[in-house]
Amino acid sequence: MGKIRTPYLLLLPGFGFLFTFFILPILNLAQTSTQTPVGGGDTGQYEQTFRFQNYIDAFIENKEQFARSFIYAIIATVLALIISYPLAYAIAFKSGKYKNFLLVLVVAPFFTSFLLRTVAWKQILGEEGFVVPTLRSLGIISQSTTLTSTSFAVVMGMTYNFLPFMTLPLYASIDRIDPRTLEASGDLYANAFTTFRKVTLPLSMPGVVAGTLLTFIPAAGDYVNASILGSPNTKMIGNVIESRYFKIVDYPTAAALSFTLMAAILILVTIYIRKAGTEELV
Amino acid sequence: MSKKSVDAAIPTIPLTARFQRWFGRNLIRAYMVIAFTYLFIPVAYTFAFSFNDSGKSNLIWKGFTFRNWQNPCGAPEVCSALGNSIKIGFLATFFATILGTMIAFAIGRHKFKGRSTSNLLIFLPMATPEIVLGASLLSLFLVFKINPGFWPTVIAHVMFCISFVVVTVKARIASLDPRLEQAAMDLYANEFQTFRRVTLPLVAPGIAGAALLAFSLSFDDFIITNFNSGTVSTFPKFVYTAAARGIPAQANVIGSGMFFLALAIVIAGQLVNRRKAR
Amino acid sequence: MSFDASSARGDLILTRITKEYGDFKAVDDLSLTIPKGSFFALLGPSGCGKTTTLRMIAGLEEPTVGSIHLGETDITTTKPYQRPINTVFQNYALFPHLTIFENIAFGLRRRGVKDVDAEVNKVLNLVELPHLAGRKPTQLSGGQQQRIALARAIVNRPALLLLDEPLGALDLKLRRQMQIELKWIQKEVGLTFVHVTHDQEEAMTMADTIAVMNEGQIEQMGSPADLYDNPETAFVANFLGQSNLIKGTISGNDGDSLVADLYGQKISLPKNRSHATDNSIYAGIRPEKFRISLLNTPVSGNVLSGGRIEDVSYIGVSTQYQVAMPWGQELIVFEQNDDGVAPFNKGDAVNISWAPIFTFALRGDEDVTAGSEVIPEVLDEE
Numbered sequence: 001m002g003k004i005r006t007p008y009l010l011l012l013p014g015f016g017f018l019f020t021f022f023i024l025p026i027l028n029l030a031q032t033s034t035q036t037p038v039g040g041g042d043t044g045q046y047e048q049t050f051r052f053q054n055y056i057d058a059f060i061e062n063k064e065q066f067a068r069s070f071i072y073a074i075i076a077t078v079l080a081l082i083i084s085y086p087l088a089y090a091i092a093f094k095s096g097k098y099k100n101f102l103l104v105l106v107v108a109p110f111f112t113s114f115l116l117r118t119v120a121w122k123q124i125l126g127e128e129g130f131v132v133p134t135l136r137s138l139g140i141i142s143q144s145t146t147l148t149s150t151s152f153a154v155v156m157g158m159t160y161n162f163l164p165f166m167t168l169p170l171y172a173s174i175d176r177i178d179p180r181t182l183e184a185s186g187d188l189y190a191n192a193f194t195t196f197r198k199v200t201l202p203l204s205m206p207g208v209v210a211g212t213l214l215t216f217i218p219a220a221g222d223y224v225n226a227s228i229l230g231s232p233n234t235k236m237i238g239n240v241i242e243s244r245y246f247k248i249v250d251y252p253t254a255a256a257l258s259f260t261l262m263a264a265i266l267i268l269v270t271i272y273i274r275k276a277g278t279e280e281l282v
Numbered sequence: 283m284s285k286k287s288v289d290a291a292i293p294t295i296p297l298t299a300r301f302q303r304w305f306g307r308n309l310i311r312a313y314m315v316i317a318f319t320y321l322f323i324p325v326a327y328t329f330a331f332s333f334n335d336s337g338k339s340n341l342i343w344k345g346f347t348f349r350n351w352q353n354p355c356g357a358p359e360v361c362s363a364l365g366n367s368i369k370i371g372f373l374a375t376f377f378a379t380i381l382g383t384m385i386a387f388a389i390g391r392h393k394f395k396g397r398s399t400s401n402l403l404i405f406l407p408m409a410t411p412e413i414v415l416g417a418s419l420l421s422l423f424l425v426f427k428i429n430p431g432f433w434p435t436v437i438a439h440v441m442f443c444i445s446f447v448v449v450t451v452k453a454r455i456a457s458l459d460p461r462l463e464q465a466a467m468d469l470y471a472n473e474f475q476t477f478r479r480v481t482l483p484l485v486a487p488g489i490a491g492a493a494l495l496a497f498s499l500s501f502d503d504f505i506i507t508n509f510n511s512g513t514v515s516t517f518p519k520f521v522y523t524a525a526a527r528g529i530p531a532q533a534n535v536i537g538s539g540m541f542f543l544a545l546a547i548v549i550a551g552q553l554v555n556r557r558k559a560r
Numbered sequence: 561m562s563f564d565a566s567s568a569r570g571d572l573i574l575t576r577i578t579k580e581y582g583d584f585k586a587v588d589d590l591s592l593t594i595p596k597g598s599f600f601a602l603l604g605p606s607g608c609g610k611t612t613t614l615r616m617i618a619g620l621e622e623p624t625v626g627s628i629h630l631g632e633t634d635i636t637t638t639k640p641y642q643r644p645i646n647t648v649f650q651n652y653a654l655f656p657h658l659t660i661f662e663n664i665a666f667g668l669r670r671r672g673v674k675d676v677d678a679e680v681n682k683v684l685n686l687v688e689l690p691h692l693a694g695r696k697p698t699q700l701s702g703g704q705q706q707r708i709a710l711a712r713a714i715v716n717r718p719a720l721l722l723l724d725e726p727l728g729a730l731d732l733k734l735r736r737q738m739q740i741e742l743k744w745i746q747k748e749v750g751l752t753f754v755h756v757t758h759d760q761e762e763a764m765t766m767a768d769t770i771a772v773m774n775e776g777q778i779e780q781m782g783s784p785a786d787l788y789d790n791p792e793t794a795f796v797a798n799f800l801g802q803s804n805l806i807k808g809t810i811s812g813n814d815g816d817s818l819v820a821d822l823y824g825q826k827i828s829l830p831k832n833r834s835h836a837t838d839n840s841i842y843a844g845i846r847p848e849k850f851r852i853s854l855l856n857t858p859v860s861g862n863v864l865s866g867g868r869i870e871d872v873s874y875i876g877v878s879t880q881y882q883v884a885m886p887w888g889q890e891l892i893v894f895e896q897n898d899d900g901v902a903p904f905n906k907g908d909a910v911n912i913s914w915a916p917i918f919t920f921a922l923r924g925d926e927d928v929t930a931g932s933e934v935i936p937e938v939l940d941e942e
Contacts, residue, residue: 006388006392007388007389007391007392007394008388008394010384010385010387010388011384011385011388011389011400013381013384014381014382014384014385014444014448015385015400015403017381017440017441017444018403018407018441018444021419021422021437021438021440021441022406022407022415022441024422025415025418025419025421025422026410026414026418028418028421028422028425029414029417029418029421032421083317083320086310086313086317087313087314087317090310090313090314094310100552102314104545104548104549104552105318105321106318106321107548108325108541108544108545108548109321109322109324109325109541111498111540111541111543111544111545112324112325112328112537112538112540112541113501113502113517113518113521113537113540114502114504114518115504115517115518115521115522115525116324116328116521116529116533116534116537117324117325117328118324119521119525119529120323120324120325120327120328121324122525123327123331123341124323124324124327126341128341128342160320160324163321213409217409217410217411218411218412220411221411221412221413221414221505222411222412222413222505223413223505224504224505224522227522228522228525238411238413238505241413241417242413242508245417245420245509251421254417255417255421258413258414258417258418259414261411261413261414262410262411262414265409265411269409459651459653461649461651461653462653462655462656464620464640464647464649464653465647465649465653465654465655466655466666467619467620467639467640467641468618468619468620468640468641468645468646468647469641469646469666469667469670469712469713469716470566470641470667470670470671470716471641471666471670472639472641475670479666480655483657484656484657
């Protein structure tokens with residue numbers, strides 16, 4: 001159907017837009033990352049010097065934040081997986097006629113603004129909330145520990161906010177499993193645990209891979225959770241990049257950091273995908 | 283030959299097996315209750331505190347009142363921020379849906395050279411951290427001496443929404459039975475009529491879903507908006523900057539309102555689907 | 561070179577049609593004339609090219625070489641919506657978003673017909689489903705959907721109606737009923753029907769003329785009786801019903817008959833049923849034509865002696881016997897149970913006899929297994 005020219009005509013506006021506002025900016029960013037401030041010029045003036053040393057400098061100066069970003073992101077992703085998998089499984093197989101209703105219920109909390117949710121956690125975990133005083137009176141934590149402004153709170157916030165990105169792909173994948181394959185496994189002498197290990201888990205791998213990627217990638221670059229729920233000690237690389245743009249105006253460093261972040265994510269993701277063995281992502 | 287066996291007693295299931303079944307079933311139920319409670323805690327908190335008689339700072343519970351709901355625009359910046367978010371959302375949704383649907387049809391319907399490259403190009407923005415998307419776009423704007431503001435934000439939102447629209451619509455197109463279009467042509471509909479009377483109505487739910495997704499992504503976006511909006515305030519930006527000094531309860535009202543509105547739309551959509559299938 | 565051929569009428573003529581997909585020839589130099597007003601069947605196993613041929617007639621595929629004429633009009637390159645030809649698809653392809661009424665009215669509306677109501681109601685009455693006009697396709701059963709798909713095509717009074725295995729998804733009883741109904745509707749409305757199927761019983765029940773296709777070509781074309789009683793190739797002999805094919809040589813002739821030698825036993829067969837090109841043949845006899853008799857019973861016609869019953873299968877209406885012959889072949893015999901339960905048992909020594917006119921002969925170099933195997937599923941021809 002359709003002439004040979006049709007697909008190209010259809011693609012032109014959209015791809016033209018993406019080229020101008022996605023590819024070009026990234027290329028421009030690459031170009032900025034090797035610039036240096038003009039000696040004796042105003043703040044914000046740079047010249048192109050192909051100074052690749054920018055990358056080394058930026059990385060060394062911020063390696064702590066880089067490490068922290070990836071550690072937080074990995075922990076948040078793992079936690080999200082642990083929380084989401086049983087939930088997705090239960091909705092797919094154990095919910096009967098309430099399936100669609102429960103799906104809506106999983107996504108519903110995320111209709112409130114992301115910022116409002118995070119601020120709510122800050123207040124819930126803060127001094128005036130109900131969590132900390134309860135834990136203190138139960139003796140679980142001491143009188144002097146606080147939950148806000150901690151890495152605990154940041155990771156918790158990240159886990160919570162990225163849950164639907166994990167749950168939905170997981171659910172989609174698990175739901176596709178024909179329940180009769182699980183029955184067949186039982187028929188062939190596997191107990192529940194073995195069935196999970198040898199049948200359910202492998203069949204749900206595409207969902208696991210998609211979910212972990214959709215969670216890890218944004219989490220690594222996030223800085224809102226760290227801002228609201230954390231402290232200067234929990235600064236992630238996103239915070240650094242933001243401040244290099246708005247507070248300390250240093251575009252080349254910010255650009256170099258952005259690219260390093262992208263490169264690191266790409267490398268990790270490629271290794272991960274190779275190991276997990278799935279090809280179809282989109 | 284009698285139908286019932288008279289003397290044999292009905293065998294009972296051993297206690298251990300019964301306990302295992304009960305445990306397994308209720309373990310799942312217990313987990314789901316806990317999980318959903320966890321999911322709804324911040325929502326419930328936000329909703330509850332929208333009734334707080336709090337004035338400017340909504341940190342401590344002062345008293346119950348309907349005043350915030352009766353006057354949601356009481357705090358000055360809340361409604362202008364909300365207005366901007368909605369305007370930007372509609373504009374971004376409009377353009378992203380059109381551009382994205384066109385791409386989805388091109389990739390989903392035709393075999394052409396560069397198809398896999400196209401798929402990759404669509405995938406890239408989804409795989410790039412928001413901070414990189416936002417920062418790079420800001421850099422570009424600065425090079426061309428364009429100040430961040432309303433329209434740069436709209437552009438930024440269209441940019442990151444297109445990919446999601448493409449993926450959503452493409453999935454819907456893929457589930458379309460090609461024989462339906464062949465049947466239409468067999469019944470004297472030319473290519474344009476086939477598209478208009480068969481293809482489009484059947485893909486429409488996918489496009490609607492994509493538009494809804496685009497709007498919610500745009501409305502809720504903070505990071506990319508933060509880089510490209512300059513002095514223009516959006517709802518997430520407002521909450522972020524207000525977080526330090528205290529968010530007015532009206533923001534909670536708006537947040538809760540959005541929650542209920544979105545919930546209503548989704549449930550209505552489900553009911554419509556169920557009625558269509560009947 | 562597209563133009564509106566919707567007023568073309570007449571016989572459908574396919575001339576030297578070939579359809580290639582890369583190296584694969586789905587249809588190979590096929591020529592065919594389908595007379596106006598007939599019920600024509602394209603019969604063959606999966607992958608033989610029958611559906612591809614149908615789609616080329618509909619305009620949904622274009623032939624690589626060759627031409628298609630409707631009467632005097634060359635419709636080879638016209639689009640589907642420019643041809644006065646409608647299709648009943650295998651999975652019905654009813655528009656799920658339109659009501660039954662609108663589904664049927666679809667073709668009429670595209671052609672600009674004014675009074676849609678009368679036509680749609682007429683055809684709904686023809687298929688006996690007037691009460692379903694307001695429903696949606698998903699609310700109908702398989703049999704009902706099939707009839708609506710038929711109605712949607714017929715209402716346009718096409719020059720040619722194409723049916724792509726339309727009864728495949730129905731259960732046996734419903735299928736039998738629909739076969740009779742389709743035949744009746746074709747006579748009633750007077751359209752030319754082209755019916756594609758792999759079910760030989762269906763083709764023989766419904767069609768005036770059958771073309772048996774195999775690997776992109778027509779093996780034989782004729783009336784059901786012609787094809788059944790006088791097959792020209794092993795494929796046709798095995799694909800329609802079952803055949804016993806026995807190797808032999810022609811040893812002489814006798815007026816209208818030929819005399820043949822089968823492993824030392826002599827039989828006679830009519831000359832006009834022999835398709836051999838030289839003296840080596842396969843003699844073919846249908847299982848229901850054989851008669852089994854115990855050794856000292858008098859027999860007439862052709863006789864093959866020295867058989868021993870290896871298997872007895874009682875099928876209610878008939879009994880199927882497998883008889884081992886001295887040269888190692890097992891022949892299949894169907895005996896009607898018209899005088900009680902099967903009189904023969906496993907191990908009995910028997911003779912097989914039959915009337916000579918029921919013998920046909922195929923070329924000696926034929927592949928005797930052609931048409932009788934279960935062919936592994938080929939990918940969808942579309």
